[in-house]
Amino acid sequence: MKKYVLLTGASSNLAKELIKDFNEKNYTVIGISRKEIQDDKNIFISLDLMKKGSLKLLRKKLKEKNIFPNIIVHNLGGKIENDTHPLKAKVLKKSLKLNLGIAVEINSYFIQKAIKKAIKLNIIHISSDSSINGLASPAYVASKSAINAYVKSTARNYIKNGITLCSILPSRFTENMQSTNNNLLDLFPLNRYLKTSEISNFIVHIATLDNICYSGSNIVLDGCKR
Secondary structure, three states, X not given: OOEEEEEEOOOOHHHHHHHHHHHHXXXXXXXXXXXXXXXXXXXXXXXXXXXXXXXXXXHHHHHHOOOOOOEEEEOOOOOOOOOOOOOOHHHHHHHHHHHHHHHXXXXXXXXXXXXXXXXXXXXXXXXXXXXXXXXXXXXXXXXXXXXXXXXXXXXXXXXXXXXXXEEEEEOOEHHHOOOOOHHHHOOOOOOOOEOXXXXXXXXXXXXXXXXXXXXXXXXXXXXXXX
């Protein structure tokens, strides 16, 4: 029986590593991205999830293909325009939708379906260690912090149904560094940032575990950063 992973933000470098690692574990990835992606091994759906009606279209496409994911990885997110101090409410609202709101709507649909079908579902949210230390722009930090709280609350409610949720809080890694700042390297004992492949390998390991112990956890991946 085929095993599926629903992956949002499927065009990023982290997503490319995730797709490779999931394929190695014999999972087929259903990647959602605004960009058109061609791949013989996986299924890609070109959608802008920030647009009205996109989630309804996603559900329709998966229903047509008779696909239900075993794992969901929410990789969609990031910093939006004008995310700076003093923070404006409309900027925060847009950031929350991008980093959490879309994922919440996706989860709501698939969690209800999983309960009805009596099947297990593992859900991974990609957060950030800036949600703890505040070292990023204000709306981004607030949105990522909201992910962590949402995961804890939702995991507690659905663990009895065999549904697990956790958030992964990576520190700076090679993909998300737009420029090299050697001063920041002093925070890392290995004198380098984490590799995208290292983050991906950990996420896939957690996502494919048949184990409830990690559910509700906010797991920090910082390579012993000070």
